[in-house]
Amino acid sequence: MFVNILIGIIIPWMICIYFFTKEPRLVILLFPVGATIAFLINDLGQVLFWTVTPIHLNPSLSIVPYNIGYFPMLAIIFTYVLIKSSIRPVYLVFLFTIATTGIEFISLMMGKVDYHSGWNIWLTALTYPIGFILCILYIKLSYSYRLLS
DSSP states (O other): OHHHHIIIIIHHHHHHHHHHHHOHHHHHHHHHHHHHHHHHHHHHHBTTTEEESSOOSSGGGGGHHIIIIIHHHHHHHHHHHHHHSOOOHHHHHHHHHHHHHHHHHHHHHHTSEEEOTTOOHHHHHHHHHHHHHHHHHHHHHHHHTTSOO
16 A cells, blocks of 8 residues: 555655646646546446455555545646647647556556456546546636636
């Protein structure tokens, strides 16, 4: 579980603190959205389609560090790049999907993630764009209510 806490919480939160110094409003808005999306998708998939080690009596416990650190960090970085760069959103979703699926593939090869019930890396690659598209929609909504300028 130490690895989950280190990679899932400590390192991502350090990165989030860096982004907080640059764009505090963005971090305040996106951190809870990233965590909510992560909990939603991972609670639906955990146990049914994938398992994250170490396995506890409550199997969802192993993914909690990622849900409150790694995935919110991804939402923040994705949105920061979306706002600050001239990359079209569709290309950015594609690039981030490739990168995050690659990171998950490494986790799969290292044995941190186990797929079952027919789940595979390609199906995983289909779940990441959902989160990134939800971030885009949330940012558009935030601009329309002038939460971001």
